[in-house]
Amino acid sequence: MGITSKAGKWGDAHRYALIYWEYAGLDRKSWVKLGDDLILEPKDFVRKLKRLHPVDEVNLNARLLEYRSSRLW
Numbered sequence: 001m002g003i004t005s006k007a008g009k010w011g012d013a014h015r016y017a018l019i020y021w022e023y024a025g026l027d028r029k030s031w032v033k034l035g036d037d038l039i040l041e042p043k044d045f046v047r048k049l050k051r052l053h054p055v056d057e058v059n060l061n062a063r064l065l066e067y068r069s070s071r072l073w
Contacts, residue, residue, distance in 0.1 A: 002033045013070070016063045020053030032060060034067050 005028045008015045015031040018024060052060070 003030050004033060005030050007031060013067065016060050018052070018056050019059070020056055023053040024051065024056070034064060 003018075003026070004015075005026075007017075007029075008031065014034050016034060018026070018030050018032065021028070021030045024030075051057075
C-alpha cells in the first residue's frame with residue numbers, strides 16, 4: 001500500500017483520498033493506492049512522523065474491504 005500526491009482518474013477504484021492528510025504529516029493532498037494483496041495491521045497505519053486520522057483509518061478500512069470483495073468476482 002503506497003501513498004501518492006498524484007490524483008488518479010475521477011472515481012478511481014484503486015485509490016482512497018485521505019481526508020486529513022495534514023494530520024498524517026503529509027505536505028499536500030494525498031491518496032492511498034490500494035492493492036489486492038493487503039493484510040492490514042496496526043503498523044500499516046503508522047507513518048514515521050504521525051498516524052492517520054481516526055476517520056481516515058475507518059474509511060480506509062471500509063474502502064479496502066469493498067475493494068477486496070469486488071476483486072473476488
